Amino acid sequence: MSADLLTQVILPGALFLIMFGMGLSLRPQNFYQVAAAPKAVGIGLAAQLLLLPILAFILANLLQLSPEIAVGLMIIALAPSGATSNLFTFLSKGDVSLSISLTAVISIITPFTIPFVVALAMQYFMGTQSEFTLPIGKTILQLLVITVIPVALGMLIHAYKPKWAQAMQGFFKWFSVAFLALIILLIILKNAANMGSFFAQAGLATLLLNVIALLLGYQIARWSKLDKAQSTTIGFEVGLQNGTLALVVAGTLIGNTQMMIPAVTYSILMFITGALFARWISRR
Template identity: 70%
Template sequence: MQTDILTSVILPAALFLIMFGMGLSLKWVDFSNVLKTPKAVAVGLIGQMLLLPIVAFVIAIALQLPPEIAVGLMIIALAPGGATSNMFTYLAKGDVSLSISLTAVVSLLAPFTLPVLTALSMTYFMGQGTEFSLPLGKTITQLLVITVIPVALGMLFLKYWPNTAAKIEILLKWFSIAFLFLIIALITLKNANSLGSFFAQAGLATLLLNVIVLILGYQLAKRARLNQAQAVSIGYEVGIQNGTLALVVAGTLIGNATMMIPAVTYALLMFVSGAAFGWWLKKKQSAL
């Protein structure tokens, strides 16, 4: 798989629009909700910022993944949630406000945590002599430009033009999901002969990561005695990551097409596992 205009121009531009759309749905009250439900937010952050990368690291070691595939898996695990996790939370009758708050907080932290931990992962799995690098200062700046700044612009737009923002936000929310489908379809078509190889290299690892953390996130919330709606939200926030951002980091910022493979297989599988998790939750609730 090769990097091209898709990864160098289209992906970053689309991510900017997606994050702008997220900003259109955010008000300062969403951040104040973090203070109103500190326990739920703390559990969600522990699950997403700590549990998720640890599980990815263990899977990479246990399956003895090739170095670049292992780093790609870590990038997925270090990405925040997004519109897809919010959508699944809504469909599964979770706490949408908590889901949006967690997505917002982790998205603001990701430009700082993701480059540092990705660089450490590259050093661990690929060694010091790799031809690929991730300059921390430059990467943090780039991620701020395509994630945090558009979110801030979206929030300002919502403040001054709320009616227009509401209409645009709905369009961009569906655009973010449709674009991920489109980008995966384009990558799949372009690399049709290699798709089997992609799943052979990363399919099992990404499926295990997705399923394990969906369940662990949910169970972590239940063990913390959070209510069902909060547990559903945390399950999806920990279990469904921003595949577009992972593709941008691997393909655009690092420029390593092989590292994009886990993001591709993950994005194809997460809709199936996310829907299956929702079905399991519904069946579990109906049995009570």
């Protein structure tokens, strides 16, 4: 894949709009609900912030991925959940309020965690001689601009124009899912001759990351005595990550299009595995 208008302009702009749409659906009460359900939120946050990166690191080493693909796998594991997890939670009759709260909190945290962990991953997998670098301070600032600031703007508009915000919530939620699908489709069409190579390099790793995270998130919640709705929510929150943000980090902030490959294969697979997981949940 080659860096172009898509990675330099369209993806960051779309991510800004997606996060703005998330902000339109949030109220301060969503953050207060963290205190109302500390056990469920704590399990969800721990699974996303600790379990996923550890799982990705283990898979990258076990499968002996190339350095760029290994870092790309770490990036998708570090990305927060997004509108896709909220949508699947709703369709599977999970705890939508918990899903939105977890997505909101994790989206505020990850602009600070992603730069540090990705920098460590690049040093571990690529060594100190790599031509690609990730300035931590600059990256945190860039992520805040395209994630946290639009969320804050959306919340501000929700506070002063609640009717308009409520009317636009559905549009932005479907826009985020549809845009990710469109971007992946465009990448597939542009790189049709290389898609087999992409899946050969990252397909198995991203499939295992996706499926194991879905099942582990759900089972850890059940083992912790959470109810089925909360467990379903945590399964989706841990198992379905924000592919758009991962593409932006790899392709726009780092500028390494090879690192985008795991985000591409993951984003294709998660719609399939998410649907299968939802069916499995409904049959239990």
